[in-house]
Amino acid sequence: MNPIEIDTEQCILCSSCIEECPNNYLYLENNAIKTCDKGCMECGHCYAVCPKGAINMANYDCRDEPVVSMTEIDSDMLLTAMKSRRTIRKFKQQPVEEEKISKILEAGRYSPTGANSQNVSYTILGSKQKEAEEICLKLFRRGQKVGSPLSSFLKRIDIDDNFFFKGAPLVIVVSSKSNVDGGLASSYMEIMAESLGLGVLYSGFFVMCTKMSRKLKKLLELEKGHDVVSCMVIGYPNVKYQRIVPRKDLKVKKL
Missing domain, CATH: 3.30.70.20 (Alpha-Beta Plaits)
Incomplete structure (x- = not known):
């Protein structure tokens, strides 16, 4: 067609x-x-x-929405806000409203993908969040006891029952055939979440577990050919930062 x-x-x-x-x-x-x-x-x-x-x-929801230029956003304020973001590991026990979840997902849907493949999928763990975390906890606690590449690191940390999701009310798993496409979608989603007063933690440990556990992959019901690119732990922050952190010098090559 x-x-x-x-x-x-x-x-x-x-x-x-x-x-x-x-x-x-x-x-x-x-x-x-x-x-x-x-x-x-x-x-x-x-x-x-x-x-x-x-x-x-054809086969698209064509709403004839007018374009809004990014120049409508003050660039200095945008840059300062982006520099101010922090990874959040303390969350309030306050649910994230459905309207805000929809906006976060819509931001991901409109992120760029190579050749317009639109091959990024999103899984809200919802009722499966506790089960998914328990699978990961068993993997990591087992790793503390055996001689795995992670064992020396794992022995130094306290793996409590909220180690992966920090008690946050919302977890969105981003999967794709492309790490670049999935990463761009995650970045768009994080900016939207921050603009809505929410905080985000990228749970890299969870992503690691998806590569080690068939049970976890089955629970996620990933599309064929898709791998987990990021796990976004989202909620209202229970911490307030006072200043922008320093960074190392910018590394730029002009050829």
């Missing part, structure tokens, strides 16, 4: 869509915009650039 539908009555033949198409899927012939038999990666650039709204995308 052709993913691009063109309303010939609305089209003014400005060729903006042709110029913007990265795959040369669109072309002008006999005073009409035509599409090739294949090659569309459904990026939506033609839909977004058309001045008359003459293009529709």
Whole structure:
């Protein structure tokens, strides 16, 4: 099925869509915009650039939402806010509202993916959160006793019952075929969560457990070919930081 539908009555033949198409899927012939038999990666650039709204995308929810430029956000304030973020390990026992969860997921949905693959999936642990954490706890507590590569590190830490999720009310597992795509989605989601007054912990230990436990993979019901890229532990922070932390010198090469 052709993913691009063109309303010939609305089209003014400005060729903006042709110029913007990265795959040369669109072309002008006999005073009409035509599409090739294949090659569309459904990026939506033609839909977004058309001045008359003459293009529709099949199988997509086309709402005709107006564009808001990032220049609407004060860049100095944005940079300061990004520098102010901290990994949160203390959370209030306050549920995250469904409206805020939806916004976080929507931010991930609109993150860039290579060739517009849109191959990132999200799993809210919900009722399975405790079970998932218990699986991980058993793995790590066993690792404290045996000679594993992690054992020397694990013996130095206290693995309590909230070690992985810190008692947070919300855990979202991000999975993808691409670490880059999944990582970008996670970053978008974190910025949205922070803007909503929430804090985020990336549980790298949980991601490690997904590579070691078939039981945990089964619980997550991952899509075929997907691996866990990040585990986002989210909730209202129960700690307030007073200043931006220092960083090491910026490393930049100009070639």
